[in-house]
Amino acid sequence: MQFYLARQLALEKQTYKLKIMIITKDLCKVFRTEEVETSALHDVNLHIQRGEFAAIMGPSGCGKSTLLNIIGLLDNPSNGSYIFNNTDVTKKSEKQRTHFRKGNIGFIFQSFNLIDELTVFENVELPLIYMGLTASKRKAKVNEVLDRMNISHRAKHYPQQLSGGQQQRVAIARAVVTDPNLILADEPTGNLDSSNGTEVMELLKELNHSGTTVVMVTHSVRDSEYADRVIHLFDGKVVSENKHKQIKREPIKEEL
Amino acid sequence: MIWNNIKIAFRNLWRDKIFSLINISGLAIGLACCIIIFLFVSNELSYDKYHKDYQQIYRLGIEAKLGDMEMKGPFTSNPMAPTLLSEFPEVEEAVRINRSSSIIQNEDKIFSENRIFWVDSTFFKLFSANFISGNPAQALNESKQMVITKSMALKFFGNIEAIGKSLKVNQNHDYTISAVIEDCPPNTHFQFDFLIPYFDYPQSRDNFWLNDGKYTYVKLKKGTKQSDFDKKLNTLVTNYVAPALKSALNINYEDMVKAGNYYRFYSRPMSDIHLHSHSTFELGNNGDILNVTLFTIIAILILVIACINFTNLSTARSSKRAKEIGVRKSLGSSKTRLIFQFLFESILLSLIAFTIAMIIVEFVLPITSVLIGKELSSNYINNPHLFFIFLGISIATGLLSGTYAAFFLSSFKPVKVLKGELSKGKNNLLLRKSLVIFQFSISIFLFIATFTVYKQMQFIQDKKLGFEKENVLVLKNADKISNIKSFKERIQSYPGIISSTFASAIPGEFLNGNIIGRKADLDPNQYSFRRISADEDYQKTLHLELVEGRFFNEVIASDSSKVLINEAGVKELGLTNPIEEVIARGVTRPLTIIGVVKDIHGDTFRNKILPLIILPKDSEYQTRLAIRYHAGNKNAILGIIKKEWNNYTTNIPFEYYHLNNLIHDLHKKEYATMRTFSAFACLSILIAILGLLGLSSYTTEQRIKEIGIRKTLGSSVEDIIKMMNKDFLQWILISILISSPLAYFFMSKWLENFAYRANLDIWIFIASGLLSILIAITTISIQTWKAANQNPVESLRYE
Ligand SMILES: Nc1ncnc2c1ncn2[C@@H]1O[C@H](COP(=O)(O)OP(=O)(O)OP(=O)(O)O)[C@@H](O)[C@H]1O
C-alpha cells in the first residue's frame, strides 16, 4: 500500500512535471544603476502549465515586463531559479539562452518592435533565417502565416506604411511563424484601439486553442478574460492567482 | 549664460571621457599635421620672394633637340647678357653668373670653397642683399674685388671687419674685400659665399654663342609680358646662334630645324626656379612642386578626415544623449538654445584640440626638420596670420561639425508622434554612407601611396649602383699633390689601403661635362656624353663592372688614345660591336673604344643614366683621389693619409669625404620626402581609424534596438557582428573601386619622376584593400561585440 502510494505520487509528480513548462522559484530581479537599486521582482514563485493561457496584471512599475523578459530568456534573474521545459536555465549564458529561445519562444510587444528597414515579409522571415531554414521553406511558411493573419496583401510594405493593428498582426505573425511552444506578449493591445485589440486577442486565443502556451501582460480586464488564469503582481510580488476556468486543452504540443 | 554653457560643456566632456579623448586627439593630430605641412608648403612657396621686384626677374635658359639628344637647362653663353642690354629696351638689367670653386686662404686659414661666383657688377640691382659694410654700387666695379658673406668673414678673419683686407685665391691671386653682406637667407635657390667681378673670369670676353656654361638673369621693365619677351628672345637664335652653328660645326640651322630639331631660348621667373626647375645645372638643391602639391593634398585630406571624424563622433555621442535632449525639449528648451549648446560644445572641443595641436607642433617641428632636411619654424610672433589661419580652421571645424550634430540632434522628437519619423530618413543614411566611403577611399588611397613610396625607396636602396660605394675615401684638391704617382705608391704601401685612383670625377659628381662626341665615319649626328678622365686604377678602386673589353693599362703606351664608354653610351651611338670602334671628341684626335663598363648610377634615380665616356688619364683636369681601404679602422687610415698629405703638399687644406656619404646625400632629399610622406599618410590613416571607431559606434548606437529585436528573434552574436560588418564591407569594396584607379593614376605619375622605378604591382592594391578590410572588421567587431553580447532587453529598452 505504502509502496503503491509512493509510486502513484512519483508518477503524478512526473506527469505534473511534464505538464509544467515554466517553474520559477524565489525569483528576484534587482536593477542597479549608479544612484539607486530597484528591486523589480521579489521571490516570485510561478508554475505555468503547457498549453495554459496566463495573464499577468498589476500596476505600472510592479515588474510585469521584467518578469516576462526573464520568462522569455531575454534577461537573467538576479536570484532564485528558473526552470524552462525541465531545464534549469537560471545560469545560462546569453549564447545558450539564444539557443533556447530560437524557434521556441515568440515575442509580441506593445510597441511592435518591427525593424523599420525591412519589409513585412522580411520581418516575418527573420526568425526563420536564424533557424537556418532554406529560402523556399521560409517563403512558404511566411506566406502561410501572413495569410493566417490576414496581412499577406501588405507583404511588400514597410512597417511605417501600416496601421497600428496591422503592425501588431505582423508582429504576431513573426512571433508564430516558427510554431513556438510559448508566446509571450507584453501589452499586445496597449497601442491599439478596441476593435483592433479584440482582433489581436482573438488571434491569441486561437493560437492557444491550437496548443501554444501564452503568457500575456495586460492592463485591461477585458483582455485578461481571455486567459485561463490571472496572476496579480504588486511591487514585484505575486499577490494572487485567479483561475477563470478549468484548463481543458486536448492536444498538448510535443516537446522539443 | 555663457558661463553656464561652459560649465555644462565641460561636464559633458568629462562625462564621456573616452569620446572626448578620441575626438580631441583625432582633431589635434589632424590639425598638427596640417600646421606642419602648411609651414613646409609656405616655406617652399616663399623661395626668392624676398628679392625686390622678384616678379620682374627671370633666368634664361636653352631648350634644344639635336638628333637624339634633348636638353633643357639654365645654361647660356657669355654674349647673351650684353646683347640683351644693347638690343632689348625692355631689359632693365642683365647679370651673368659663373660658378667657381677654389682654395681660399687668409694666412693659416685655408679652405677650399665652392660657392664662389663671378658676377657682373650690376648683380645687386637684381639680387637683394643686406650690406653690413661696403657699397652695393661699387662693390664689384674693379678687378680683384670680392664681396663676402658674414659667415665667411667670421671664418677667415674672425670678425666682420673685413673691408679692405684681402684673401688669396688659389694661392696666387689676392682679392680685396669690398663689402660684407648678411648670409643668404635659406629660402633662395642661389646661395653664395663669395662674389668676384665677372670680368676677372678668364674667358669673360669669349663671344662664342655656343659656349653655354653660364647663368644669365635679367630684370625686365615693369609691364613686360614674359611671353612677348620669350618670343623676342628667340630672334637671337637666328641672328646669333645660327651663324655660330654654321661657322663652328658647319651645321645649317634651317636644315637642322627641318630635320625635326630645335634650339630655343626660354625665360623662367626667378620665384619659379626653386619648385619648377630641375636641371642638373641648378645652382642649389631645388624643391619640387610635385611635393608641394602632394603635401597640400595630404594636408587637405587629413583635415577633411579629421573634420568628418569630429562630426561623426559628435553625432555618435549625441545620440546617446537623445533622451536628455527629448526631456530638455519637452521641458521647453527652445531649439535654438539646444543648437547653441551643441555648437558651443563642439567649438570648445575644437579649441582644446587646437591648443594641443600647437603644443604637438612645437615638439614635433625639430623632428620634422630633420625628416624634411630643412629648418621649419612656427614663429607665430613674426607670422601672426599663421596663428589666426589655424585658429580659424579649428573654429570652422568645430562650427561645421557642431552644426551638423546640432541639427541632427535637435530634430529628435521627444515623442514619436508621426510614424514617418520612425525611419531616421534615407538622406541621413546616404550622408553617412558617403562619408564612410569617402573616408575609406582616402585611407585606401594613402595605403597604396605609402606602399608605393616604400617600394620605391626599397628599390633605390637595393639597386645595383654599378660601383662599390663602401670603404672609399675621396680626397679633394688632389691636383695640388706634388707627385701624385709617388703619393699613390706611398699610401698604397700601408697595409690598410687597397688601391687609389686619380681622376677628374667620382660617381656622384658626374655633373658637368656635356661634350659632343662623333663617330669617326663622320656620322653627322652629335651625341652628348658625360666625361671623366681617370688613371688605370679607376676600375679596380671603384669596382666598376666591365661588360666587355678591358680597362686602361699603365704599360700600354697607346692607351693614351683609348677610351671606355658605358652601356648607355653604346646604345646612344647605336654600336653593336663597340670594341675597336673609333670615335672622335670634338675636333680633336680620334679615340678607340677598348672597353664597355656597366652603367653607373651617379645621380638621383629621377634621371636616366647618361652616356659616359672614360678618357685616359690627364685628358681632363683631375682633382680627385679616391682611395679604397679595408673595412675596419677608418680613423687610423685617415691619420695615415693626412700625414702623407702634409708631406706632399704645402698650405693645401686636407679635405675629403666618404663616397657612401656622397651617394647618400644624393638620395637624401628623396628619402626625406618619402619618409615624410609615409609619416603623414600613416597619421591620416590613424585619424581615419579613429573615425571609423566613432562611426561604427554611431551605427551601433543607431541600430542598437534593431540588434535587440534580432536577438530576441534568435540571432546569435556572430550573426549580429556579421550583419554590422556587412554594410561597412560593402562600402569598403566601393571605396576600393573608387580609390584604386585614382591611386594607380597618381602613383604611376609620381613614379614617372624616376627614370629608375619600382613597379606598381597588383600586390600593393591587394594588400591595401585587405589591410583596410582587416582594420575595419577589427574596429567594427570590437564596437559591436558589446552591443551584441548584452541582454536583448537592454537593447530593447533603448529608445
Ligand atoms: N533596466 C532597468 N534599470 C533600472 N531599473 C529598471 C530597469 N528595468 C526596469 N526597471 C525598474 O523595475 C521596475 C519594474 O519595471 P517593469 O518594466 O517590469 O514594470 P512594468 O510592470 O512592466 O510597468 P509598466 O506597466 O509600466 O510597463 C520599475 O520600477 C522599473 O523602474
Ligand SMILES: [Mg+2]
Ligand atoms: Mg511593462
